[in-house]
Amino acid sequence: MPRSARLLPLLGLATALQAQTPPADLIVHNGRIYTVDQNRPFVDAMVVKDGRVVFTGAARQAMTFKGAATRVVDLDGRTVIPGMIDAHGHLGGLGSSLRTVDLVGTTSYDEIVARVAARTKDTPPGQWIVGRGWDQNDWADTRFPTHEALSRAVPNHPVYLVRVDGHAALLNAAAMRAANVTAATQDTRGGRLERNADGSPTGVLIDDAMSIAGSKIPAASDEELRAATRAAIAEVNKWGLTSVHDAGVSRREVAVYEEMARTGDYSLRHYVMIQPDDSSLATFFRRGPQRGLYNGKLWITAIKAYADGALGSRGAALLEPYADDPKTTGLVRVAPERLADVATRALRNGFQLNTHAIGDRANRMVLDAYEKALAAVPSGDHRFRIEHAQIIHSEDIPRFAQLGVIPAMQSSHQTSDMYWAGNRLGQGRLLGSYAWRSLLNTGVIIANGSDFPVEMVNPLISFHAAFSRQDGKNWPVGGWLPQEAMTREEALKSMTIWAAWAGFMEKEVGSLEPGKLADFVILDQDIMQVPAELVLRTRVLSTWVGGKAVYERKAAM
Numbered sequence: 001m002p003r004s005a006r007l008l009p010l011l012g013l014a015t016a017l018q019a020q021t022p023p024a025d026l027i028v029h030n031g032r033i034y035t036v037d038q039n040r041p042f043v044d045a046m047v048v049k050d051g052r053v054v055f056t057g058a059a060r061q062a063m064t065f066k067g068a069a070t071r072v073v074d075l076d077g078r079t080v081i082p083g084m085i086d087a088h089g090h091l092g093g094l095g096s097s098l099r100t101v102d103l104v105g106t107t108s109y110d111e112i113v114a115r116v117a118a119r120t121k122d123t124p125p126g127q128w129i130v131g132r133g134w135d136q137n138d139w140a141d142t143r144f145p146t147h148e149a150l151s152r153a154v155p156n157h158p159v160y161l162v163r164v165d166g167h168a169a170l171l172n173a174a175a176m177r178a179a180n181v182t183a184a185t186q187d188t189r190g191g192r193l194e195r196n197a198d199g200s201p202t203g204v205l206i207d208d209a210m211s212i213a214g215s216k217i218p219a220a221s222d223e224e225l226r227a228a229t230r231a232a233i234a235e236v237n238k239w240g241l242t243s244v245h246d247a248g249v250s251r252r253e254v255a256v257y258e259e260m261a262r263t264g265d266y267s268l269r270h271y272v273m274i275q276p277d278d279s280s281l282a283t284f285f286r287r288g289p290q291r292g293l294y295n296g297k298l299w300i301t302a303i304k305a306y307a308d309g310a311l312g313s314r315g316a317a318l319l320e321p322y323a324d325d326p327k328t329t330g331l332v333r334v335a336p337e338r339l340a341d342v343a344t345r346a347l348r349n350g351f352q353l354n355t356h357a358i359g360d361r362a363n364r365m366v367l368d369a370y371e372k373a374l375a376a377v378p379s380g381d382h383r384f385r386i387e388h389a390q391i392i393h394s395e396d397i398p399r400f401a402q403l404g405v406i407p408a409m410q411s412s413h414q415t416s417d418m419y420w421a422g423n424r425l426g427q428g429r430l431l432g433s434y435a436w437r438s439l440l441n442t443g444v445i446i447a448n449g450s451d452f453p454v455e456m457v458n459p460l461i462s463f464h465a466a467f468s469r470q471d472g473k474n475w476p477v478g479g480w481l482p483q484e485a486m487t488r489e490e491a492l493k494s495m496t497i498w499a500a501w502a503g504f505m506e507k508e509v510g511s512l513e514p515g516k517l518a519d520f521v522i523l524d525q526d527i528m529q530v531p532a533e534l535v536l537r538t539r540v541l542s543t544w545v546g547g548k549a550v551y552e553r554k555a556a557m
């Protein structure tokens with residue numbers, strides 16, 4: 001009683017002060033808001049001013065920030081989470097795949113011609129149109145197509161359409177002209193042209209002969225790169241992503257991103273990992289690490305290196321031979337001394353080093369190189385990372401925590417690889433694979449991601465896999481090696497605050513709390529509560545970056 005009596009005059013004072021503070025831009029209320037803020041994890045209202053969260057808590061208090069111009073969003077019981085962060089994706093790869101005409105699933109040559117013709121509407125004449133995914137075995141007439149129908153429908157753009165398996169390409173007449181493909185063109189070593197009876201090319205190039213035309217397709221211009229980037233950002237926003245850690249970006253791409261972030265709408269917190277060649281390193285070391293450039297749009301603070309290849313193609317570097325190919329232990333793609341040298345220079349210049357390592361030999365090699373560099377340049381808060389960290393020898397699992405190395409893992413890879421990973425590795429070695437729980441138990445955090453466009457953009461695929469260890473069809477029952485699952489709370493953190501921390505972004509994003517940027521997502525159901533098998537039915541209703549809606553789902557019919 002005495003306590004509330006003392007508070008009363010104070011509350012009166014607070015209200016009086018509030019009346020003088022300028023009203024909020026946005027109030028979101030009447031929903032289930034998961035803030036990922038330890039102090040206040042679950043609230044029903046949030047207030048935004050000047051792009052930042054200024055209050056989270058009870059709706060009644062939130063409404064005291066309301067002014068005449070305040071936008072009020074009634075969630076009607078729906079769910080809000082912080083904007084999701086993909087800690088390992090490829091925005092450039094996504095952009096170019098979005099610009100490629102998708103021919104997968106076409107059931108006739110006419111359909112292919114129609115899809116390419118549609119693309120000419122937003123492509124200047126003379127510019128190449130690239131498509132991918134046709135398969136004449138799916139058509140009524142299963143012979144290879146010939147160029148005439150395509151050339152008639154698309155006379156003014158060179159067209160290059162790759163078969164579903166990547167081993168053949170169909171050209172139109174304009175492309176054949178541009179690449180000088182004629183009856184006189186010789187077959188190549190390891191490749192050939194399909195020809196009519198008179199020797200003239202039909203338009204189909206096989207295997208190595210594809211390069212006759214493929215090599216003539218110009219690299220994307222700056223304008224094309226900008227268009228692809230805009231398309232990729234729109235795509236990731238659509239899936240509830242507001243930040244992406246971009247795993248390997250050229251200097252030219254960084255320049256394009258910088259110009260876009262500086263001059264226009266750029267609805268992404270974009271953390272780029274620069275390439276590890278000496279001239280890129282020299283350029284960016286001179287500038288020093290830069291975080292939150294252009295109003296929290298661009299982070300240039302990390303280097304991407306590669307230690308090995310991938311498991312599917314037996315390129316992952318293993319300590320012992322592959323179970324299904326005892327002649328090989330995979331590929332090492334960097335000399336250990338070079339990696340230690342780059343790591344040392346990164347530490348001296350205040351950069352992170354994020355190294356791709358899939359196999360247990362590669363992971364050990366990277367940990368050794370990091371250890372050596374840290375001995376030479378002791379550094380408290382380096383946040384070095386290993387990208388993927390898929391297969392780790394049991395003795396190396398505690399070394400992540402000991403060295404302060406962050407495993408940046410993609411739960412989606414576990415559910416994509418689980419059907420055949422056992423063949424490659426044998427059952428014993430699987431125990432240290434996709435070992436999220438074992439790593440978390442040592443005290444590290446895990447930055448989650450998807451590796452789009454290798455995997456799908458939808459971050460909820462990794463969220464779901466992280467705690468269920470199941471694919472989209474909820475297979476296998478009970479989960480694959482379920483002892484390595486995260487909890488649902490950890491899964492949410494791995495795509496928000498932990499991913500933010502892994503990019504030196506945690507002061508700006510990763511949770512909804514006063515002072516941070518108002519990046520959030522409204523979902524049509526509560527992903528923290530619905531049964532696991534329903535999580536992938538969740539729809540993103542809207543995505544907000546800095547308090548502005550950058551994606552809004554059209555009302556369902």
Ligand SMILES: [Zn+2]
Pocket residue numbers: 088089090247451
């Ligand atoms: Zn990748």
